[in-house]
Amino acid sequence: MHAVTNSDALSTPFDNEFGVDVAIIGAGVAGMYAAYCCSLMGIGCAVVDELAVPGGQCMALYPEKTVYGVPGYVGVKAKDYVLKLSEQCLTTIRHKFFGYRVEKINKTSENKFGIEARSISACNDGDNDIRISAQYIILATGIGEMKPNIPVTIKGVSEIPKSSDFVQFYCLNHALYRGKNVVIAGGGDSAVDFTIDIAPIAKHVTIVHRRENFTCEPHKIVKIQELVNAGKIKLEMNQNILELREFAGKRYVYTDKKEYTPDHIVFCYGFIANPGSIVKDLGIETEKNLIKVNLDNMETSVKNCYAVGDAVTYANKKKNIIPCFFESDRAVRAIKTKISGG
């Protein structure tokens, strides 16, 4: 185990180790921006993420998808956006650790947080787990392990061989769909975004949605209608997917109304939030697996522990990139006020 030290920070001993003002857990959009806010406000911080690269969901689930709704871009590939954001936010951060999972956070006798992170990446050599002491923590842990939400009522999913590329939960590699027949399941923003991205290269795309209407942002409907008119996509609304089957080299999707034989089906039903054991261990109040925060300052029910991004819930919270910025700014400003004795 090696200690993280930061001479600019409130360096107080913790088990013969030193600490930082703020430890940020998670380097998705929210965590990266929190680090940026810390550097703007002259606060020493450390950032830890279990993934090998920054970007969270954007990189792990949809690096090639066009991202909408971020200022400065009409639309931008997620991986390009993350690159710009990490240049802006992480370049000046000394203590950044990728491939480290935070497994334990204790309250120390000095009322600080003792954070233990285990190296889980092959690129981190051997016994170099890290231990950080911090006066404040910001949980930017997103949706945790990013487990796709697949209704248990759909039969046959578990029987499809692991080696098969029939069932997809996100679009890591758009080239997979080139010249293929694709069913996209869902009617929210991600289903519509993927359709708009993939339609030009796929042979044909069919959206199967259980409702009559889409629940995506209205501006995207215009594009969807254009693709329908061009014969590139077909909309199959008011249908529930009941079963998937793959045998004798053929792939079948059965709904309560029809049968489809695509090359791939992409489920866009969202992800199941899981805040992980650290939230439980600290005794933080949650609601439906999301961290409850005070919107005035993004503080959780545990003093000096803040949370931002997709991990949190409050009235009218939207799981989008934009709120991540606002929430991170707000949390760091609240911390700055405390540090300055306000």
Ligand SMILES: Cc1cc2nc3c(=O)[nH]c(=O)nc-3n(C[C@H](O)[C@H](O)[C@H](O)COP(=O)(O)OP(=O)(O)OC[C@H]3O[C@@H](n4cnc5c(N)ncnc54)[C@H](O)[C@@H]3O)c2cc1C
């Ligand atoms: C398919 C899809 C398409 C989307 N498209 C758009 C869009 O076009 N526009 C838009 O505005 N929003 C979009 N979103 C939503 C947007 O991606 C999220 O709102 C945003 O990425 C949330 O960022 P975050 O930093 O809160 O969480 P995350 O991106 O989930 O990052 C959390 C990070 O915390 C890390 N972590 C968690 N637990 C630990 C631990 N114990 N130790 C170490 N690290 C840990 C994870 O590895 C992860 O990197 C989309 C979402 C999906 C799923």
